[in-house]
Amino acid sequence: FLDRIHFYLPGWEVDIIRGEMFSDGYGFVVDYLAEILRSLRNNDYSDQYDQHFNLVSDISTRDKDGINKTFSGLMKILFPHKEATKKEIEEVLQFAIEGRKRVKDQLMKIDSTYAAVRFAYTCNDGNKTIHVKSLEEEEYPQYFSSSPDEESDLDKDEQGSEQPQTPDAVIEKPPELKERQVIVKENQRGVTYDKLFGQYLQDAKKITVTDSYIRIFYQIRNLMEFLETVAKFKPKDDEVEVHLITVEDEFKGPQQIEFFIKIQENCAIAGVQFTWEFDETQTLHARHIVTDHGWKVLLDRGLDIFQHYEMNDSFSLSNRLQQYRSCKAFEITYLKVEG
Incomplete structure (x- = not known):
């Protein structure tokens, strides 16, 4: 019975319904939407990924059927006009594979006679194999068996899946740093500024943060948490300059400046000299961190990487500790540059 389930939706990834999630615009009457979906059942969109990707031969017919039906259903809802880009098709395919893999993972825990399956697909333009894993x-890789065909430790590090096993703390002698890319999935947990930035900020004397979206309270709080990471990883007796380049908020500029002044006063106690400037050209879009000792960290979402959490709940772990927060999907690239 369980093996005939196509997709396992993890309830722990589904956010609590809040008032701001409801639309105040136009929508379909439920009866009309249901009729649309019923009519679409006759259409098969499972061939939409064939021109770009192929499932590996390890995947059984039943697994492939589950993946294809989930993929087809999502494509009919999201892209009924069949005009999805390759990247959008790949995202839907990965999601469908991940949901079917969860079914198999649970079956293997219940019944050891189920053989391990390599859930992966290949790209038609380069024959590259991409392995799909659940969050x-x-x-928690220690609870899953791995096979030699899966990614190496380096690949896992680039996918944002390999996290240090030691608690977040200042590392006396940092390992050799390297250029790399980290990709974090939607709703992934265990991600902190300490792990993302700490080692790349260590020993820097001047750090410049460029982010046009450090304006409202939660964004400025993100900045403060970034400065906490700077304070943790800098040498105890040294001072570090952190300069922010951002855009002044059109409506709450005075409050924004007030927050910056408070941050400046409080961080000075920890040896972090915080300054800021507003870009007057209104053309600032790039988001990155540059250090004076040769590193540039490209941030596609800036410091805004966390999903909504209750910032006013003093007893919430997600409020106090970043590793308990769900993340938005984002990518970070670490580049070595001239100091």
Whole structure:
């Protein structure tokens, strides 16, 4: 019975319904939407990924059927006009594979006679093989068996799945740093500024943060948490300059400046000299961190990487500790540049 389930939706990834999630615009009457979906059942969109990707031969017919039906259903809802880009098709395919893999993972825990399956697909333009893993497998790899065909430790590091096993703390002698890319999935947990930035900020004397979206309270709080990471990783007796380049908020500029002044006063106690400037050209879009000792960190979402959490709840772990927050999907690239 369980093996005939196509997709396992993890309830722990589904956010609590809040008032701001409801639309105040136009929508379909439920009866009309249901009729649209019923009519679309006759259409098969499972061939939409064939021109770009192929499932590996390890995947059984039943697994492939589950993946294809989930993929087809999502494509009919999201892209009924069949005009999805390759990247959008790949995202839907990965999601469908991940959901079917969860079914198999649970079956293997219940019945050891189920053989391990390599859930992966290949790209038609380069024959590259991409392995698909669930978030829980990436966050708790010790509870999942691995095969030699899966990614190496380096690949896992580039996918954002390999996290240090030691608590967040200042590392006396940092390992050799390297250029790399980290990709974090939607709703992934266990991600902190300490792990993302700490080692790349260590020993820097001047750090410049460029982010046009450090304006409202939660964004400025993100900045403060970034400065906490700077304070943790800098040598105890040294001072570090952190300069922010951002855009002044059109409506709450005075409050924004007030927050910056408070940050400046409080960080000075820890030896972090915080300054800021507003870009007057209104053309600032790039988001990155540059250090004076040769590193540039490209941030596609800036410091805004966390999903909504209750900032006013003093007893919430997600409020106090970043590793308990769900993340938005984002990518970070670490580049070595001239100092």
